[in-house]
Amino acid sequence: MKPRLHLGLFIYPAGHHIAGWRHPAVDPHGIAGIDYYRQAAVTAERGKFDLFFVGDMLAARERDGRVIREGGLNNIDSISITSALSAVTECLGFVATLSTTYNEPYYIAERFASLDHISNGRAGWNIITTANDDAAYNFGQKSHMEKTLRYERAKEFIDICTALWDTWDDDALVADHARGVFADPARIHPIDHQGRFFSVRGALGLPRPPQGWPVLVQAGGSPSGIEFAAMVGETIFAAQSKLDEARAYRAAVKERMPKYGRSSDTLKVLPGLSPILGSTEQEARRKEAELDELILPAVGVWMLSEQMRFRLYDYELDARLPCEDIRASDQAFTPRVVSLLDHAGREGLTIRACANLVAKSRSHGTFVGTPDQLADHMQLWFETGGCDGFNIMPAYFPDELDVFVDQAVPVLQRRGLFRTDYEGTMLRDHLGLAYPKRSRAA
């Protein structure tokens, strides 16, 4: 069978476009209640998506100690949303995000094992180390842990979680009525982990999750993030907006996998993609312009400043982006910032233009056009090594998701690029990922 692409639905509560909540079709009062998310999940399942993805933030979005007035809702807790939606869907997978920097592995192993049991094998864990410095102040720290250390801690954290998921043999739960044995203690193997960051003794209080382990998802784009992705990631939420960058990123992760004893076939890279669709290209462009007009400059400049880690508040909005000043601030720029600086320098973009770009796309890929044009775009990326699928980021809900599912998904299906129905019930089945064998023999 010809390979097929994978689709995730990425949820920002008010939509991916920063001003999406201001769109006339949106009811922004409803965006924290279950009905809003249920509608999105049911639509995604109707569209045969692989998964529903929710991010995480551990601090309010602020500028100089004040929350951002125009900023939209933060990501609310992802385990809560995904566990709620698992009860009203049957096949759709769910990826929830939790930080390894501000949690304890025992609790998190139990939480994801529970989500996998409750959803009958549809859970994935987006492993993050938390990039937001402000989070430290909400967790009793004077400063955010340095990046190399964060990744070392994350690696140990994952090792403990996978070992805990493996503490019950697959047949440890015997429920043997004749002998009166519920679980066979001889088939439950406690761990005794002593490491640099953690020491954990004991066994999980639950049988092995249906998928063995929840799918391990990662989003690292920096050099240490790429290394970590190669080490543990089974699915990558990527952020490249240009095809050549996407190819290079995917190749870089795959190239590093063998040195960690992993086959590069076991990786699915899904870059973010925010489509705006119209029945004609002109209609799509008009929709884009209407949305962009709703962006208030203050929020765009804030997002740009945060991303560049450079204060642009005192510059003229219509001045060119001060690329040289920003470069001179001498930081370790993320690949997306480097890419944006190159682009802005080349095109001579103003601060306003750059702010709009960041605000509407959050630096992920965007596409404006007809469903057929979008399918062409996705097919090109998929067939030339740019990705294994996409994380679709609707500009606002529910309309832009409905349009994608009703108009773009059928085109992808007709071209044989996407499933017409689910062929398995677990997230690993959808993604074509193997079920991990127990790592420790009894």
Add this chain to the structure above:
Amino acid sequence: MDLHLTVSLAGSGYHPASWRVSPTPARPDGAAIQAMARIAEYGKLDAILLGVPVEGPAIAERGRANTMQLDPLPLLGSLIAVTRHIGLGAGWTVDYTEPYHVARVFATLDHLSYGRTAWMVRMFGTDALEPRIGRANGLDDAAAYCAHAGEFIDVVRQLWDSWEDEAYAVDKVSGMFVDPELVHPINHVGQAFSVRGPLNVPRPPQGNPVLVQADPVSATGRQFAAASADVVLTSCASLPLAIARYQELHALAVACARRPETLRIFANMMFVLGETEAVAQRRAAELDGFLPPAPDSVVRFVGTPEQFATLLVAWHNDRACDGFNLLPAVLPDDLELLVDAVIPLLRQRGAVRCEYTGKTLREHLGLTRPRSRYAAGRS
């Protein structure tokens, strides 16, 4: 006065041998719990409290009891979309946990459920969890431990208050999503925690989700519960003991300048029902024959629906409690009997509701919605 009823759900039931007779699958099963939640909602109970542990036999015998528990937080989440009215509570420990996580998760759950959640504050102490976490928290005596828990709860409540109600403006025309004037850093610096805040979730629909505190065993713990909880769960072996505990908790509330009518006291009670007393006794004997309950386990009722309804009303009338947290011995059997046979009798006696009249759990429990301390401070 209303008799409040909550129920705890755990896999096959609260008798440690329940798995021998329960029709629910042995493996952890979300769908089975969701079906039970619908039954409890059909009975118009106040709430479901998740994470109340099944008391197992000695650890050497752990293979013989079903003591498995799904993490109550995703389990609570999984009930939000399959129920519409009933309150949903989950236990989360204050041990080795960060108040920012607790505040954020319960604010999220409260929004998703339109104001139906409760946080059951679980206090294990250090012994049970230390091996799993790998470090001691150095809180050896009850007073230090309660001070730690008290600070934890205080920080959580500050974070819930850090957004005033009107801060969540969502004004499309002006483009103001949040009113920054009404969102406050908490800048908490205490003995155990320093938390800057604010929370990154708007104020929960209930203002503060309901705070439940389980089973204070020590005098210090009781004092703490009387000062901080909305609902206290007691575990008393007899009616006179329960009456004494009720009076003690009210006196403790008064001693910390709290009006006792703002406190709800629910008695934990396991129950085994049968159409006749003989059937109920036979069911209990069969379960105990498989595995006797631990000697210090929760008070247990065995009998007919009629007898059970009479007992519940009597305890309530005698001011032994404001309600009960009921622990079905076998699930779903005893829950079905409760809803189909006991609840109608309680309704006939005017003790429990026939329909939900409120939307939030606070409304079900007759508790007021607290104002944000920041709003209160300004006016």
